Amino acid sequence: MRLVLTGGRDGDQEELDELTLQLRERLLELDVEDVETVRSGDVPDGAKPADAIAVGALAVTLAPLALRSVLDLVRTWIENRPVRTVGVTLGDDSLELEAVSSADQRRIVDAFLAAHAPEAEPADGQGE
Secondary structure (H helix, E strand, C coil), X not given: CEXXXXXXXXXXXXXXXXXXXXXXXXXXXXXXXXXXEECCCCCCCCCCCCCCCXXXXXXEECCHHHHHHHHHHHHHHHHHXXXXXXXXXXXXXXXXXXXXXXXXXXXXXXXXXXXXXXXXXXXXXXXX
């Protein structure tokens, strides 16, 4: 799984790097195998440095059963941070979590999880 943090226009790379490291520390508290920082410092051609949006990326190695706990952590973590979005990529699917209402985020996360649920997990959400 890959997580990409996108800061607001008034944020800077240093602040986003610090936030990325904070999220990494929180993720390592979960039952995940590994969380590594990924650097992608390329600015698109034609972009002005002041207009470029800073990006911090993490590669998360986890068992399928840990997916919900990772997404729930990211969803709640973003609420009080100066991060505009956290993009989540798992295989060919992606999801963008934003600091919007908890109910909206929960519906988005639930739909993403339903698409990636292990075969043995009940579809109605019971079992945990």
